[in-house]
Amino acid sequence: MSIRVAIAGPRGKMGAEAVHTVMKHDKMELVAVLDYKEVGKTLADLEMFPASYTAPIFTDMSELVEATAPDVLVDLTSPHAVYKHTKEALNLNVRPVIGTTGFTDEQLVELSAIAKEKELGCIIAPNFAIGAILMMKFAKEAAKYLPDVEIIEMHHDQKLDAPSGTAVKTAQLIQEVRAQKMQGHPEEKETLKGARGAELDGMRIHSVRLPGLVAHQQVLFGGDGQLLTIRHDSLNRNSFMSGVAFCVEEVMKMDQLVYGLENII
Numbered sequence: 001m002s003i004r005v006a007i008a009g010p011r012g013k014m015g016a017e018a019v020h021t022v023m024k025h026d027k028m029e030l031v032a033v034l035d036y037k038e039v040g041k042t043l044a045d046l047e048m049f050p051a052s053y054t055a056p057i058f059t060d061m062s063e064l065v066e067a068t069a070p071d072v073l074v075d076l077t078s079p080h081a082v083y084k085h086t087k088e089a090l091n092l093n094v095r096p097v098i099g100t101t102g103f104t105d106e107q108l109v110e111l112s113a114i115a116k117e118k119e120l121g122c123i124i125a126p127n128f129a130i131g132a133i134l135m136m137k138f139a140k141e142a143a144k145y146l147p148d149v150e151i152i153e154m155h156h157d158q159k160l161d162a163p164s165g166t167a168v169k170t171a172q173l174i175q176e177v178r179a180q181k182m183q184g185h186p187e188e189k190e191t192l193k194g195a196r197g198a199e200l201d202g203m204r205i206h207s208v209r210l211p212g213l214v215a216h217q218q219v220l221f222g223g224d225g226q227l228l229t230i231r232h233d234s235l236n237r238n239s240f241m242s243g244v245a246f247c248v249e250e251v252m253k254m255d256q257l258v259y260g261l262e263n264i265i
C-alpha cells in the first residue's frame, strides 16, 4: 500500500527536489501539492516538471485533503506559512513532515500537544541531511568538555530566516549539556552593532548569506591552546532527500511529534 503524500511548496528549491523524490519512490504516491497562488491545475502545467507529473495543485489545505486524502504532508515553504500548515494538517489528521524552519518555542509546544491529543505522528526536522545530524550530535558531545562555543552557519542569500534552524537546534542540543556561560571579555563592546553575532545562553551564532553557498555550518570549540572545529557542508539539495523519504516512512509508525531527526535515526 503506497503512502499518499502531499507537498507544500512544490516550486521551491527544496520542494521541487522533494516532488522528484516522491515521484521516484516505489512506496509513495504524490497525490497533491499545495501552492500559495494559482499556478496551474496540475504540476504538468508548470514548465519545471514533466508532463507525466499529474499531481493536482491546490491553494487551500482543506480542499486538498478532502479531494486527495493524503497520509502525509511534506512542508517546504516559508517561516511565515509553516506553523499554519502544520496545525491545519494535524487538525485534518494528516501527518506533517516539516522541513521548513522558523518555528517559535511556543508553536512547537502547541503543535506537540495537538499531535499527542490526536495520537498522530509529526516530524519537524530543521535538517534532513545525515551529515548535519551527526555534526549536531558530535557538537553536543564536544560541548561537555569544551563549553566555549561559537556557531557559524552559512547559506545562500535567498534564505529568509537567521539564524538557521540547524544552528538553533545545534545550540539547543548543546544547552542540554552546557551550563549557561557568557563568552568573551566581560567588558567587551561592539563598536559595530551585531559584531559578536546572536547570543543564546552565552554561545554566539553568526549567519553568513552569500550567493554561491547552499548550506554549511561549522561549530567552533575553543580551549586552552586548541580549537576544535566540527563542520558540515550540503553541496546540493540531494543531501536532504534521503532524510525526507526516511521521515515520510517513519512518521506513519509514530503517534507523537518529534523535533529533530537525531531523535529517530
Ligand SMILES: NC(=O)C1=CN([C@@H]2O[C@H](COP(=O)(O)OP(=O)(O)OC[C@H]3O[C@@H](n4cnc5c(N)ncnc54)[C@H](O)[C@@H]3O)[C@@H](O)[C@H]2O)C=CC1
Binding pocket: 008, 009, 010, 011, 012, 013, 014, 015, 034, 035, 036, 076, 077, 078, 079, 081, 098, 099, 100, 101, 102, 125, 126, 127, 128, 129, 165, 240
Ligand atoms: N530541513 C531541511 O533539511 C531543510 C530545510 N529547508 C527549509 O525549507 C524552507 C524552504 O527552503 P527553500 O526551498 O530553499 O525555499 P524556496 O523559497 O526556494 O521555496 C519555498 C517555496 O514555498 C512556496 N511558498 C511560500 N509560501 C507558501 C504558502 N503559504 N503555501 C504554499 N507554498 C508556499 C514558495 O512559492 C516557494 O516555491 C526554508 O524554511 C528552509 O529553511 C531548506 C533546506 C533543507
Ligand SMILES: O=C(O)C1=N[C@H](C(=O)O)C[C@H](O)C1
Binding pocket: 101, 126, 127, 128, 155, 156, 159, 163, 164, 165, 166, 167, 214, 215, 216
Ligand atoms: O534554507 C536553507 O537552505 C536551509 N535551511 C535549513 C535551516 O534553516 O537549518 C536547513 C539547511 O541548513 C538548509
